Amino acid sequence: xxxxxxxxxLLGISTYALRYYETEGxxxxxxxxxGERVYREADVEWLRFVLRLKETKxxxxxxxxxxxxxxxxxxxxxxxLQLLETHRTFIRQQLESLTTTEQMLDYKINFYQSHIMKKSxxxxx
Amino acid sequence: xxxxxxxxxLLGISTYALRYYETEGxxxxxxxxxGERVYREADVEWLRFVLRLKETKxxxxxxxxxxxxxxxxxxxxxxxLQLLETHRTFIRQQLESLTTTEQMLDYKINFYQSHIMKKSxxxxx
DNA sequence: GCTTGACTTCTAGTAAACTCTAACCAGTAT
DNA sequence: ATACTGGTTAGAGTTTACTAGAAGTCAAGC
Numbered sequence: 001x002x003x004x005x006x007x008x009x010l011l012g013i014s015t016y017a018l019r020y021y022e023t024e025g026x027x028x029x030x031x032x033x034x035g036e037r038v039y040r041e042a043d044v045e046w047l048r049f050v051l052r053l054k055e056t057k058x059x060x061x062x063x064x065x066x067x068x069x070x071x072x073x074x075x076x077x078x079x080x081l082q083l084l085e086t087h088r089t090f091i092r093q094q095l096e097s098l099t100t101t102e103q104m105l106d107y108k109i110n111f112y113q114s115h116i117m118k119k120s121x122x123x124x125x
Numbered sequence: 126x127x128x129x130x131x132x133x134x135l136l137g138i139s140t141y142a143l144r145y146y147e148t149e150g151x152x153x154x155x156x157x158x159x160g161e162r163v164y165r166e167a168d169v170e171w172l173r174f175v176l177r178l179k180e181t182k183x184x185x186x187x188x189x190x191x192x193x194x195x196x197x198x199x200x201x202x203x204x205x206l207q208l209l210e211t212h213r214t215f216i217r218q219q220l221e222s223l224t225t226t227e228q229m230l231d232y233k234i235n236f237y238q239s240h241i242m243k244k245s246x247x248x249x250x
Numbered sequence: 251g252c253t254t255g256a257c258t259t260c261t262a263g264t265a266a267a268c269t270c271t272a273a274c275c276a277g278t279a280t
Numbered sequence: 281a282t283a284c285t286g287g288t289t290a291g292a293g294t295t296t297a298c299t300a301g302a303a304g305t306c307a308a309g310c
Contacts, residue, residue, distance in 0.1 A: 081237040
């Protein structure tokens with residue numbers, strides 16, 4: 001059980017963001033007697049997954065859509081599957097793009113380093 | 126040599142974006158007698174690299190900074206190297222994050238598929 | 251009893267990255 | 281000659297994802 005400020009620290013996101021996710025229907029914490037948000041372990045796990053989706057470039061709109069399907073229950077399983085498969089495809093594209101770009105950077109970095117090396121050799125002579 | 130609309134199609138980005146990149150100092154095409162932008166092959170290659178940086182989550186501000194260093198010439202090589210190395214580290218983090226998330230999705234997709242399979246088996250009986 | 255601190259809601263503001271509109275111009279087709 | 285096409289600029293508007301401010305509630309400590 002976490003208060004909003006505790007969860008904010010735990011997840012490394014702002015309390016503003018946590019409230020925003022709630023208004024967007026992405027998370028629905030309990031409330032205590034004072035009306036304060038109380039996040040359970042299940043909310044924490046869900047939010048960790050949400051942050052993974054965000055890191056891998058899923059938009060808030062899409063995450064919201066997925067959250068809505070989960071909340072709607074059993075009969076949305078096929079839709080959820082579809083959504084996750086689409087995102088997996090997107091992730092695989094990103095992996096390709098990152099690998100290619102990493103290689104380009106390796107090449108450029110080697111280029112710069114060899115030039116800098118030449119320069120420092122020159123300055124030694 | 127490409128007109129803006131041609132390059133837009135070639136790169137799959139809008140003419141608005143191309144003009145925006147120019148105002149940000151990221152690209153500096155030639156102009157013809159009518160004052161229209163003329164992009165050379167070198168501009169195209171540079172923009173392809175810029176788009177790679179964007180795909181891998183480099184901000185326009187950072188790209189702008191790198192472009193400025195390139196334009197400034199020889200004495201900025203160390204800074205450029207630094208910037209590219211920092212981005213390579215970031216790319217490696219993204220690769221890790223994507224791999225982990227892909228595995229989570231594999232798991233969830235298998236889960237949904239096995240449930241759907243059960244369901245369709247039930248409906249066959 | 252009053253202040254402090256952590257929360258609440260509502261609403262406005264912000265940063266990033268475009269995206270669009272308006273007014274204009276130059277070359278081509280009818 | 282006129283309309284159309286495709287370009288130009290300056291500047292306003294849009295979308296996304298927060299971020300911040302104002303005003304209020306409530307329990308705890310001095």
